[in-house]
Amino acid sequence: MPSPTVWNVVLDAGADTDIVLAADFPVTGRNEGGFAELAPGLHLDCALWQTVAPVRNPETDALGEEYLEPWLSEVAASGRTVRAVLGYCAGSVFAGVLAQKIAERQGTAPLVVVFDPELVDVPTVHLQFGRVIGNMTTVLTPEEIAELSGTAEQLAAKPGIAPVDFAAGLYAAFRPIGTAALRRAGLDEDYAGELVTLVGSFMSYLATAAGLDPRPGWQRATVITSASERSGLNRMRTTPGIAPVEVADERRFEVEHRDLLRTPAVADAVAAVLAGRPEAGA
Template identity: 75%
Template structure:
């Protein structure tokens, strides 16, 4: 079994069974579907592990190889063959990179399926931070929400900021406000600190993703695309000056981004892709 601080076992299987990896940053209470929603409908005969992001305070200089190492080390230590790698939103960056690194370690390259993949830039970090704040309106006052939104807008407008530096600055603004709000809501100091650190880990996750190039892995990926214009390939194709993204195939669904991983038709399509990939790999 992998370390629970590195991989969350969504579906277990025999120790010698293959594994499907899923890259995402799930948190309790988010309004988006997750791999825990998708997995029961895939009909897998192997394990499925989901990433657990390292607990880190965001900086502009996180070592990417060091960040990825625990995930790769645990997979290697397990002795399992990675059958496929799934990625959601910004997690698709890690899916693409892990796919390339794992392909160099085993005879057959893992299949890659990504859901509304995102190349992380400053607007992506800004959007995701806004979602974090939006999910905390039960404990933040309207003035605190406004303070955080205004600070994020001001920092995002500064020329030359990198996504990693922007993420670190956002966390520096959020940390004292979030800590105060959570303690005011009655949480003890340790639990409040844990929740605030989770936001820091998410900002680090985005900052690291921004510095990675997933395009070699995406070049052989099947992309599952939602109808949300501000997500995934829809957003990238509508962004002026954005470089085209090469992929192997795309399947589009008339559902919102937040519902991709909990839509039965999506699950059926992905189950078919994974079954076909499993047969092809034998």
């Protein structure tokens, strides 16, 4: 089979090996660790593939289970067995759903390991949009930051606004301001357009996750929990209105959310789970 196009091969172990899948939205320069940093500590004897998020516009594109189809189709076309599905933050939603669908196809359920899993809601999208803006302080003016932050606050305050509508509204506000700021910073039109489109794809990724139910997949999951109060199960357990999330096992580590995937002790614990030694861990 040719190299996958909607998965990034983090670790290649030959065409006949099993695959471990990882769901995340990695971007250059983010301060959170990624699966490329976790991979060496897993000591896998199989391939590790990471999601490549499809290019989507939350203002115009339909977002639902069809979002998953390119990922599922390429895994099915490989003919390889999925040994485990991993997920980080909002990617844990995709991990839970992908694991369920893959189990139906291949007849055996892959292991599921999720890192600070998030049920995506309006506050989640709001937080992540704030991080996007925070990463652009070198190109956005204080006035532009204030305008985008104010728009986000106004949208979030609308009674009953759905995450998909919230994400679309955020991107509609960001697109012209972000484009102008990047062009002002000296980027050519094409590259500025790519970066702005990336933000739209990230908003689409979050909005899609908000509409999926990962709980059946999470019931079999090992959850890796950080010490960050506003991340993962820590946040869900203290947020009114969120029903308890049932998981198979939980391992807690005294590290910040951003450091989960770059912490050796976490890699050791996950390696033990993937090797069938669930008693090993933190």
